[in-house]
Amino acid sequence: MADKILEIRNLKKHFSTGFLLNVDYLYTYENDIFTLIGSNGSGxxxxxxxxxxxxSADSGSIVFDGEEILDKKINQxxxxxxxxxxxxEPMLFNTSVYxxxxxxxxxxxxxxxxxxxxxxxxxxxxxxxxxxxxSPKTLSGGEQQKVCLARALLLNPKILLLDEPLANIDQETREEFRGVFFEILKQKGTTTFYITHDRNEAMIISDFVGVIENGILQQIGPREEVFRRPVNERVAKFVGIETLISGIVGNVQNGVVKVNVGDNISIYAVGEGINGKKVTVSIRPEDVIIIGNSEETTSLSTLNIFKGKIKEIKNVGLFKKLDIDCGFSLAAYITDASINRLGLRIDSEIFAAVKASAIHIF
Amino acid sequence: MELIYEGIKKAFILIFTGDKEILGILLLTIRVSGIAVIISMLLGIPLGFVVGLNHFRGKRIITAFINTGMGLPPVAAGLFIALLFWRSGPFGFMGLMYTPTAMIIAQVVIASPIIAGITLAAVGQINPKFKLQAVSLGAGRIQMSWLIFKEAKLPALSAIMAGFGGIISEVGAVMIVGGNIKGSTRVLTTAAVQMVRMGEFASAIALVIILLILVFAINLILTLIQQKEKEKWQIKYWK
Structure with missing residues (x-):
């Protein structure tokens, strides 16, 4: 793995509004795209x-490119x-684009x-x-931001800091532009510190992800880890996990944890656990497999097969989201084609399967 | 109607025959207000810019002073300058009372807050992130200020127009500190007042028409500069 080009420790900044930014430890590897996600006003x-x-920070340390940059003697x-x-917002000055x-x-x-x-x-x-x-004034918002990004990239920076640069661009332009732009970043190997509140964007572009809420860094790690193994409910919700179930560890055997989540309902997850400990089970909606009838369930290897009833069907972009009542509320993504093939509608009785390895407990 | 017609006719006669007295009044008006607006520009634009761009203790009070200055009655400015330069006043020894210099000083006192106030408002309208963007691109303090100044350049031209408009047409201050002395401190506005007092309405109308033409010409020049700036988008290659 490459070296860390940026390391932030115990950084604090207090504002007169009462907001406190308090980052214990945050780091970025060279040549990586690091994405910091968090809701508006999270810092x-x-x-x-x-x-x-x-x-200026109140206290803490920021080591960038081997130098402590909060040192008062440093040439800023x-x-x-x-x-x-x-x-x-695109910040272009009163002169030509060139x-x-x-x-x-x-x-x-x-x-x-x-x-x-x-x-x-x-x-x-x-x-x-x-x-x-x-004149920049004659350009569209997307074109203006393109110029701003080009201006920044032209400088071959050791780190490119992007503060939601695509937030004000329409969806279509944004997707097209994002593809080209992040291809350039990868091609040039530009270390990027990217900020967004769009978790899907973070999922697509990042190598490393951090989640910040109320000024506190909740989790940092490789993209897959943060999205699949959130450390708490806040992070889980932010990375799009809607199924969060409280339970108690009933049994731990051969690396499989059995969590009791209700009357005679248990969920199995691969991992570690302590008997009797209160935990939260998180299941990503895209990891749920919908099965139309009970016969098919017998051929599945997974330990987690839940019988349930569809309570709601919602559009979520390319997919539909099912809200299934299995004794607990389970969210699942499914394509239109599958809905039609299985003849699913509200109140349909179905089975939902989830591999134990896809379930995370914390 | 006949009076107005006579006035217009007289104005054209005075302009096109090159009446020496009128020419002298016109040139003095241009000289006094021209110098005053240049000095006011040199004082007002940096003041408005510095106050608008920076955050410091007392900014609100200074802004309130500037805004009050924008509405300063010319008579009050004239009286204030007269008290300073009166023979027994603190600067009486300079002997500036009833001279074009005293008129310039009075007009500077009137125009500077107008120019500073409009510049301040223009700088305040600029997105503060421009400042941050300039700094993050590598600009030092002076470079950053220059970049922001260029953003406020067009409103600054409006400030100059407003300042010039405020002094070329005022009569109270120049009358008090200049004294409307024929051939020495008589300008278009004081001359027009004098003509009205004497019942020479045609002459007064003629002077006012000349004043209007002057104001229009100068504002036309400034407007053209402003418009040209807006349209100037040719590539300037790297130097």
Whole structure:
């Protein structure tokens, strides 16, 4: 694994509104895309401002590229010159797109010739050629943000700080642009600190994910780990796990934990547990398999097969979401084709199966 | 109607025959208000910019002073300057009373807060994230200020227009500190007042028309500069 380029420890920033940002430990690996997710007002943007030294911290440590950047003697401008920031709103100055693109180089006194190749690459990849002579005011929001991202990438930063740059772009443009942009980031190996409140976006683009709520970092880890093995209910809800069931560990055998969640209902999960301990079981909706009749269940290897009744069918983008009453509420994603094939409707009785290895307890 | 017609006719005669007295009044008006607006610009724009861009203790009080200054009655400004430069006043020894210099000072006192106030409001309208973006791109304090100034450039031109409009048309202050002395401190507004007092309405109308043409011409120039700025989007290659 690559080296950690950014390490934040015990960082605190208190605001007069009473909000406190308190990050115990957060880190980013070189060349990775790290995504920090959290709801609005959770302190995500504040963290970017602190890393870029646009805000001063009350206490703590930020080690970036081997240097303690909160040191009062540090040359802040030199540190900022190793980074680039793109804000949520496109921040383009009152000059042509071309001049805006080159502004960072000019301010950092970098010779344009050294970056000519990079500029040509970005202009081509992001299709900026026709926009160059125009005023930023004549561009759409998406085009403006494209220019901001190109301007930041042109600087070849050691870390690119992105504060929800795609939040104000319409869905269609956003998806198209996201693909191209993150392809460029991967191609260039740019270490990226990305902020979003969109967990699906985080799921698609990230190597590493952090979840922040109310100014406190709840969990940090590889994407799969955070999305599949949340450490608490807050994180679970934030990463899209709706099925959270309280229970008591009844038995632990051969790495399989049996959790009693209600009258004669047990859920089996692969993992560790202590008999009698209160736990929460989390099941991702995409891990649930719907079975139409009881005969088919006999051929399944999974320990978790629940009989239930469909209470609600909801549209969630490409899928439908079923809310199933199995003695506990279970959410499951299913395609339209499967709904039609199985003839599912509200009050249909079905079976739901979940592999023990897909179930997480905390 | 005949009076107005006579006035207009007289104005054109005075303008096109190059009446020496009127020409002298016109040139003095341009000189006094021109110098005053340049000085006010040099004082007002940086003041409005610094107050608008920075957060510091006492900012609200300074802003309140500037806003009060924007509504300062010219007569009050004139009286204040007169008290300072009166023979027995603290600056009486300079002998500036009833001179174009005193008129310029009075007009600076009137125009500076107007220019500072409008600049301050214009800077306040700029998204504060521009400042952060400039700094994060690598701008030092001066570079950042310059970038933000360029964002407020067009409203600053409006501030100059408002400042100029405020002083070229005022009569109270220049009358008090200039004294409307023929051939020395008589400007278009004080001359027009003088003509009305003398019952020379046609001459007064002529002077007012000349004043209006002057105001229009200067505002036209500034507006054209402002519009040109808006349309200027050619590529400036790297220097």
């Amino acid at each position: 995500k943007s504040t963290l970017i401002y602190l890393i870029n030294l646009l805000l 401008q030199k540190i900022r010159e190793k980074m680039a920031v793109v804000f949520q 001049n805006n693109l080159l502004l960072g180089l000019k301010l950092r006194k970098i010779r344009f010739e050294e970056y000519k190749e990079n500029l040509d690459f970005l202009i081509e990849k992001l299709k900026l050629k026709n926009l160059l002579p125009r």
